[in-house]
Amino acid sequence: KARRILDLIKSKGEDAAHYLLQCVEHLGTPPAKVHEDSARLRYQKKLKSVMSTQSRLLSTYDGTENITLEDIYTNGVLEIPKNTTDSSCKQSSLELTDLFTCDGATNEDADTLLISGEAGSGKSTLLQQVHRLWGTSRVFQNFMFVFPFSCRRLSFIEKQVSLKSLLFEQCCWPDDQQEEIFQFILHHPEETLLTFDGLDEFKFRFTDLERHCSPTNSTSVQKIFFNLIQGNLMKNARKLVTSRPDAVTPVLKKYVQKEISLKGFSQTGIETFMKKYFRDPAMAERIILFVKTSPALHGLCHVPVYCWIVSKCHRELMQNSINFPQTMTDVYVLIFHHFLLHSVSNRQCATDLLQSKASMIQHLGKLALDGLVSCSYVFSERQLNEANLQKEDISAGFLVLNQSISQKSDDLSKHYEFLHITVQCFFAALYMAVNSNIGQSAIYSLFKYRKKTSLVITCMKPCFLSTEEHEGRIDKQLQNAERPNQEMTASFFAGLLSQRHKSFLGELCQDKDLIKKYEDAKKCLENGMQKHFHSIPTAVLEEKKSMHAMPEFVWLIKCIYEMQSEKLAKDAVSKLEVEHIKLTYCDIGPAECTALAYVLQHLRNAVGLQLDYNSVGDVGVEQLLPCLDVCQAIYLRNNNISDDGISKLVAKALHCQNFQKIALFNNRLTDGCTHCFADLLRTKKNFLALRLGNNHITAAGAEELAGGLKESNSIQFLGLWGNSIEDRGACAIAEALQNNKSLIWLSLVGNNIGSSGAQALALMIEMNRTLEDLCLEENRLKDQDVWYFAEALKKNSTLKVLKLANNKITKQGIQCLLEALKQNSTITSIWLRGNELTVSEAEEYSAMDTRLTF
């Protein structure tokens, strides 16, 4: 037919037109297909409409404020953790819209994306934004369908389900052609996205032991969920899972394509949030300034949920500006009072407010604690009645309606949850603090560690026992609570017992009970720290005694901080005898820095504090200042620090006698901070090591540094690799070091250094009498430059290692080096790999002198 059309088309007359029309008529499109396509589009439209309605409001704003997600959503910091096997690889940040790109994948075969973040860091909100962007047809349109799941809600499904019923029943039913649509989903998995919020709240632990591959057969909800994650079901469909870090187990990681960390708000994020929250710009500016005046509060605001509370309670905050919130507990006490005040009529006297609400506090507290120990976070109306909660208690603001479960639930009753899980933890802690039936053993359980041993966490619905029965049960069951929630409750408990809240709690219980509980909690924290110290291995010969802190160390420190007792802080670390504290990859943000500084400043000996690969940032750096006196060294690699933050640290370090070393590899430093390092080198006569690798320092910054180097006779290690200091900068550094009598190690790797820089460095080698290790890999060095080094080596008697790998050196250069080595017995190794020599040439030369390393 095509041939014939082509023949006829030459004439383009009536015949051709007739024939073409005839063919088109016969081609036709199968009517069924058209139908199926439009059913799919109708279903997509329905799904999008459900999704954009469900994602319009945030639960924290639902009902009380007229703020939509659209109005308030602020981008959080998303980071792909760096590849731990490649030390040069930077931790990279990511935009929300780039979630599904392949960058940073650790397992190309997997199709599950994991977003992990601490409580309140904004995981659920981020997912809600993904849903909204898709539902309103703005982003992620490569997905035909998106199915949102909440793990909290999935935990409620007790009956057997199939993949089909899970998708359609739990999310949205197609109006017609269900089978065809389901078949389409199965045959085009790459066009489907499934999101699962809060894996940590799912009552079953992830396991890959049970396989289920049938999309139609029914089984338990956890089997379907886990097999979806593994790709046994709907391989190639994208799955996006959020979780707190604690629930991310090694077995789960095997099935994760990439893990992304959500780090809360950046400094500008906090400001953007405030500007969105307070639509009046002048008001927003006032609050931003106000928050910045209290470093501890500022640190807390990096966690979005705290930022929200601070904004919501701004009036109370500004009225009481003498008593700034310092701790997480202070922030929650603030929101607690805020809701309490708003739950009563204006005429009611604020002074007897707590007492008038005592029974509500008790009932909400008991509900929260019962829920926590049985991993229940959603409560039916019946359960609220059983907990003796009155209508006005429910509407006080601490509980919000869970729209989705209330709609889907079989018993058609309304279901409620705490405003946020952290608010549930706060109430549980409050209950434990004010209830006289909570004794020592329950407190010990709250602070004790335990590992989940069984695969399944028993998920009991809170049952409402008498107070005595309750107390007996609580201490045993606290061990069943999810660890992050238990830890948060313990932190609140510690915070509530602090002096700061004595008068508040005093209105709800007796002082003597509080004192007893304070002592019990204090004992637990001291014991916890001691246990941690005892687990430190003895120092290896000639190495510093080092403590690699476990995550619970940070938690203990935070609890001590919440208690706001200097004496406790002092006692807790008085027996710690280490020289190095390693806290790498511990999710340390500004708030954790505040707590660390509060406690560690009481250490008896100066230590090396290693905080590499955390999220300290400029605000965190400022929080660390109080403990700088006890830092002999501070390691802050990869912590998103800029000139601003580091200038403050250096200004303080100038006056810290013990302070001798700093490592800042992979931050955001520029020439804007080099003058302060120059000052440090100039003034601090015992300063030993400055490592500024992989930042943005140029020749001008290097010249500034050189000014300080010239006057330093203590510096031993200087690392500038991975910057852009080029020849001019290299010349300045080299000149400054010609007469230096302390430097042992200098790294200028990867700085685009060519001939003139090399010449100056060679002259420096000739004159310097201390340098042992010079690293010049990955520059632009040629044979001519090597000749200068060779000449210098003939006169130098200290250099042991010269690293020239990955330059442009050929045979001629190596011959110069060979000549020089005949006259130099100090050099032990010259690194030459990655230059312009063949394998056989390299073998030949290293046979001539084994110190040439290829």
Ligand SMILES: Nc1ncnc2c1ncn2[C@@H]1O[C@H](COP(=O)(O)OP(=O)(O)OP(=O)(O)O)[C@@H](O)[C@H]1O
């Ligand atoms: N990106 C954001 N923009 C604006 N507000 C946010 C953002 N992220 C979080 N919030 C505020 O913080 C509150 C808590 O956030 P969210 O529930 O998303 O945290 P989460 O990480 O899921 O916490 P959890 O692990 O405890 O469930 C939100 O209800 C909202 O008020």
